[in-house]
Amino acid sequence: MMDLIAGLALGALFGAALQLSGASSHTKITQALRLKDLTIIKLIVVAIGVGLIGVHLLDLSGWAHMKVKDLYLPGIVVAGLIFGVGFAVTGYCPGTALVAAAEGKPDAWVTVLGGMFGALVFAFMFPDLETFLFSFGEYGPVTIHGLLGIQGAILAIPLGGFCLWLAARLPGSGGAQ
Amino acid sequence: MTHETLALHGTGHKDTNPVLGWWSGGVAIGIVLVLAVALFQPIGVSTQYVVLDGVLLHNVLPDVASKSPYLAKATQGWTLATFEFFFVLGIPLGALMAAMATARFTTRVVPTEWNKRFGSNPGNRLVWSFVGGFLLLFGARFGGGCTSGHMISGVSQLAVSSLVFSSALFASAIVTARWMYGDWGK
Numbered sequence: 165m166m167d168l169i170a171g172l173a174l175g176a177l178f179g180a181a182l183q184l185s186g187a188s189s190h191t192k193i194t195q196a197l198r199l200k201d202l203t204i205i206k207l208i209v210v211a212i213g214v215g216l217i218g219v220h221l222l223d224l225s226g227w228a229h230m231k232v233k234d235l236y237l238p239g240i241v242v243a244g245l246i247f248g249v250g251f252a253v254t255g256y257c258p259g260t261a262l263v264a265a266a267e268g269k270p271d272a273w274v275t276v277l278g279g280m281f282g283a284l285v286f287a288f289m290f291p292d293l294e295t296f297l298f299s300f301g302e303y304g305p306v307t308i309h310g311l312l313g314i315q316g317a318i319l320a321i322p323l324g325g326f327c328l329w330l331a332a333r334l335p336g337s338g339g340a341q
Numbered sequence: 342m343t344h345e346t347l348a349l350h351g352t353g354h355k356d357t358n359p360v361l362g363w364w365s366g367g368v369a370i371g372i373v374l375v376l377a378v379a380l381f382q383p384i385g386v387s388t389q390y391v392v393l394d395g396v397l398l399h400n401v402l403p404d405v406a407s408k409s410p411y412l413a414k415a416t417q418g419w420t421l422a423t424f425e426f427f428f429v430l431g432i433p434l435g436a437l438m439a440a441m442a443t444a445r446f447t448t449r450v451v452p453t454e455w456n457k458r459f460g461s462n463p464g465n466r467l468v469w470s471f472v473g474g475f476l477l478l479f480g481a482r483f484g485g486g487c488t489s490g491h492m493i494s495g496v497s498q499l500a501v502s503s504l505v506f507s508s509a510l511f512a513s514a515i516v517t518a519r520w521m522y523g524d525w526g527k
Contacts, residue, residue, distance in 0.1 A: 170380055171424040175431020178373045178384065180439040185366030186359030188436065190452035197518035206363040207370070208492065214371020215497030219378050229382045233485045233495055235502035243484025244509025250476030251510065252517035253469055255452060257488040258481055259386040259432060261474065266433035267440040268448045270463075271470040278474025283390040284398070285475075286482040290411040293483070308499040316499060323499075331367065 179263050188263035188272070190255030197252055206331040213327030220320035237301035254278075360443050374493055381424045383498065385490030387481035389429040391415040458522050480510075 185207050186192040196204035222228035251257055254275045256264055261279065264272030286293075309316040359366070377384045395416030399406035406412055406419070440446045450463040459465060481487040484506045486495060492510070495503020518524075 167381065167424040168422060168427045171427030172431040172434070174373055174377055174380075174384075175428040176435030176438070177431075178370065178428070179432035179435030179437075181361070181366050181369035181373065181435075182432070183436040183439040183445075184359065184361035184443065185363060185370075186361075187366070189359070191454045192359070194452075194454050194518050194522060197514045198522055198524050199515065199519075203359065203363050207367045208488075210364060210367025211370035211374070211493055212496050214368055215374045215493060216499075218371060218375030219383075219497045222375065222379055228378050229380075230378070230498055231382050231494075232498050232500045233491065233502045235500075235505065237505070240484050240502050240506050241509045243480050244506040245480075245513040246476050246483060247480030247487065247506075248510045248513025248515075249517045250473045250478075250480060251488075251514040252521060253473030254477060255455075256474075256477070257386075258390060258477055259429075259487065259489050261477070262386070262429070262433045263436035266436040268446045270448065270450045271452070271466050274467045274470040275474035275477070278471035279390050279478035280394055281471075282475035282478035283387070283482050284394045286479050287391055287394065287409050287411040287415070290409070303501075306501045308501060308504075311501070320497075320499060331363065336363075 178259075179266070182260055182263045183267060188256065188260045188267060188269075190264075190271075193255040193260070194252065202334050203336065206334050206336070209327050209331040209334070213324045213331065216320040216324030216327065220317040220324075224315075224317050232305035232307055235303040235306050236298050237303070239297040239301070242297075358445070360445070370493065374497060377428070378494075383490070383494030384428065385425065385486060385494060386429055386432070387478060387487040387490060388415055389426050390478050391482060392421065392423075392426055395419065396421055454522065 182188055185204075187204055187207060192201065192204050195201040219228060219230075223230065254261065254271070256272055256275050258279055261272050261275040265276050307316065309319050312319070361369075374384055391412065392415055395406055395409075395412040396419050398412065399416070399419045451461050451466045455466055477487070481490075484491065484502075486503065486506065488510075491500075491503040491506045496507060
């Protein structure tokens with residue numbers, strides 16, 4: 165029961181942060197992808213910077229519940245390319261579509277429905293796709309620090325700092341700071 | 342004409358105006374991730390689309406649902422009572438409260454930038470929103486994550502798969518967006 169409440173509360177915080185930052189705005193997203201207004205890129209880079217530092221500090225303390233996704237080539241590249249087209253067409257991602265839908269935007273409702281259908285089609289195509297694409301180029305849950313054989317924090321903390329610096333250096337929009 | 346310009350302005354303003362800066366917003370998202378990693382596991386959204394599909398299908402056509410090993414694996418025990426699902430359930434809840442609190446609730450169908458390029462036909466926008474949504478979740482499930490799971494959680498953990506996915510995603514999204522919105526040659 166506690167985990168459900170914690171999940172709901174964390175999700176609500178996430179949804180509110182995305183909404184208030186303009187991440188559910190088709191205009192803001194497509195302008196970021198067209199490299200005309202980098203606000204959303206700066207937002208993502210700051211989130212990753214804080215994440216890199218925070219997650220790896222937790223990991224050093226032994227409190228982190230890490231979950232690294234498997235690497236399979238070329239499947240993951242194809243997947244990213246397909247996702248990118250959907251991202252540009254809708255102006256939403258699976259999370260911000262939920263935010264935009266809650267804000268009242270009907271096109272986001274349809275995006276969520278399209279997403280549920282896409283996920284269902286994938287689920288039934290999976291057995292065929294699995295033998296086709298996941299059978300080679302499967303490397304398991306590899307990380308950069310794992311490949312280098314070093315402690316994650318050694319790499320993650322400077323890299324996190326670099327992300328925060330980069331976000332500050334990237335040109336802004338002149339809008340809300 | 343005045344009416345249309347006004348309406349466009351109205352939606353444009355509501356659609357683009359963030360009230361929280363990228364710095365505070367980014368820190369808030371980062372903190373959500375760190376708390377989630379401390380308490381349970383990294384954040385993710387796209388798996389829960391499959392879980393909802395699975396549970397709904399299992400309620401209507403249990404035989405069909407059970408035939409998909411992918412659905413059965415994603416939706417363990419055909420239940421929605423998990424940390425992961427409630428996290429995703431919380432997203433629209435928090436977003437609704439934020440939109441209400443800042444009076445930024447809007448029922449516009451056609452976004453400003455879409456209108457400029459493809460016109461104000463709502464049917465057109467809705468059809469492409471469905472197609473785009475399909476590609477988003479098909480791609481996300483194919484890759485095992487989305488912007489949350491791969492880009493924010495995965496890159497923060499220095500996962501190679503997430504760096505590859507995010508690079509491919511941005512390359513494809515930037516090319517598509519610049520082509521779609523007619524930026525070539527400008």
